[in-house]
Amino acid sequence: MDMANAFPSGLISPHKLERLWLLARIEFKLRYYENKLGLFWALLKPVMDLIIYYVVFQVILRQNVPNFASYLFIGLIIWNFFVESTSGTIQILSTKKYLYEYSNMNKMEIYVSTLMSNTIGLFFNFVMFLIFYNFFENKSMGPSLENFWILPIFANLFILSLGLSLILSNIYILAKDINQIWQVAVSFLFFLSPIFYKLSTFLDHLPGFDYGNPMAGIIINARRVMMQHLPPDMSLLEWNFFYAIAILMLGFLLLDKFGSKAAEKL
Template identity: 30%
Template sequence: MISKAKNYFKRNRNIVVQFVKRETASRYKGSYLGFLWSVLTPLLMLIVYTFVFGEIFQAKWHAESTNKLEYAVIIFAGLTTYNLFSEVVGRSPFLILSNTNYVKKVVFPLEVFPVIAVGSALVNAAINFVLIAIFTVIVNHTLHWTVILLPIVILPLLFFTLGVSWLLSALGVFLRDIGQVIAIVIQALMLLSPILYSVDTIPLKFRWFYYLNPITYFVGDIRNVMIWGKVPILSIFVLELLVSIIICVVGLFFFRKTKHGFADVM
């Protein structure tokens, strides 16, 4: 099935590329600075994080840390990782509903809409990752070689997000309230993931939940390779990848099984 899916999306990659370009361009259409906002927005947010957490709260990720920018960069890396997931998942219940004109076109591959959503979110995340790399050099006075592993460690996140998106985009057609439920879940999950704080600060009796939360591993892997120069533990990473691929395949299978009923309820 994976081989068939690979060939299917290879045939439709031009559609995906064109839609991603269109979505990226439409975000800033009509604005004076245009695509430059993709750089300015995360840069301004990083400045805000540095001021709030570094100056006001005097927050430190490690007790021995003396750099006020470090905490902001660590948080920014976590939020960038989580936002890639949450942006796609938040849109997923409405992906098919907002493209009803394509549903009745028998030849149009509806499966590409979640792929387009992931691609669009990945463009923004890529810009943020470049900024993280730049500010990591400022904080650590070096850029660890492990940063080259970023395209690899991000794969489980992409597979997981894509699988969840296929599942939710199909369910959103039949269960219209799921969009509101997902919006609440996304907000709660951000606070229940080690993004604004370290897993080490969580009481032992609650840590089991964080170790079951896949976001914990995605955020940890990206922080490790980009900021701390650590290589992810191979056994854990392979398990992440396998589970993410399984979720991706299950999501695609569910989408394909239910898509024939989309036109009947829209």
Template identity: 65%
Template sequence: MIVSIVTDWFKRSNKSERLWLLAKIEFKLRYYENKLGLLWALIKPLMDIAIYYVVFQIIMKQDTPQFASYLFIGLICWNFFLESTTGTVQILNTKKYLYEYSNMNKLEIYVSTLLSNSIGFFFNFVMFLLFFNFVERGPDHSNLQTLWLLPLFVNLYILSLATSLIISNIYVIAKDVTQIWQVFTQVLFFLSPILYPLNKFKDALPNFDYLNPLGGIIINARQTSMYGVSPDFKLFFFDFGYAILLLIFGMFLLNKLGSKAAEKL
């Protein structure tokens, strides 16, 4: 049944054009009524960085080199995951009109929503590269390793899509998942190496980077973009494995529970 969902989606015509159009519309609508418009896509992570920088670098005297960039890349990855998952918990309800009154596959709704978030991600990532390369970059940095960020983002996208499928389909039968997910993401934030030096994180939570796929993505994103070294391939393949397994489970739930969403929500 999972294969039939994917096959049905690939058989449809004009998939890429429709997905990209929906993604652009959603991205624009998100900031349409704000005075600063699309600048909010940049201001949000910058405000987060400013707050954490003051707390950890100035008040707590964090000794991590290039700490602003260290925070920046971590928060970009975290915010993409958070927005993609919390923003899709009720997607089968809020966008019911798309799969009830059009020929859209439910999977397309998820994909287009995450594509919309991807626009903001790449906008912020360009700002990170400009800041790091012109403000905090070290003299021995190699730009070639930065290309590893493309497969790392694919990993992050699949992980976010899989998680979105799981929690939004559980929402069909258990509305409490919204509150549970809010608490879980708060815990996950502080159990990810976003604010702390990597050595302290590993000392406090040995091998936890292999249990937290989001943490592994952040670690490898920093290694490739900031330190100019290849990713930890063992961690890289672990994270991809987690993402694929979760995606299969999410597709299973979409088939079992998503088909009943229109009548239950």
């Protein structure tokens, strides 16, 4: 596969978009409709997480973050998307082999469609968040125009996750235990992200981590635009985009270098 094939340059044609959407829908259906609870699972997971962290950090540790349930909620749905799109796709070249082993299908489409499927899940969760924050949260500030900033922030998250997904799944071709290594890295990152800490506590004790950890910036900015009627922290947003694009480029490079070996190695 040459470089031109690895880049998603041709992803924009209506035919390809149609195919991506078809693959994403089937992927989504496979994930949620195979079990008894169906789509309910997609919604149940963040709610369960939410209850646990709420009890620990608000009831037991008394952190006193205003609107803590919503604060957690948005952090968790962003985090879950990140984990599903990275940990969940490490073996993608193996599980989706049937898509590329009989035709010269562009492997990028497999990645993009899987992340699109995760985006559908995130969308449902996000709608739940909006309903919860705007109608059930006592001290909610209500919707504002700043909310639309969530779109570039999500684009940032998508690019970052796609890049890491490419990197991890291509390393997997050569080293299978990247799976375990990434599990450890993810739980490390989880505790180094301001998901359930009060932001000031996070910034005081982990100075620089709002820039060092790309997920921290995304979560901080998402809360600013969704809950605080503030525009995103621009320098943080720019830095995060730079980070995500650099990781995506590295991902393209690895796909180009190792991706063609996937058919015979996996």
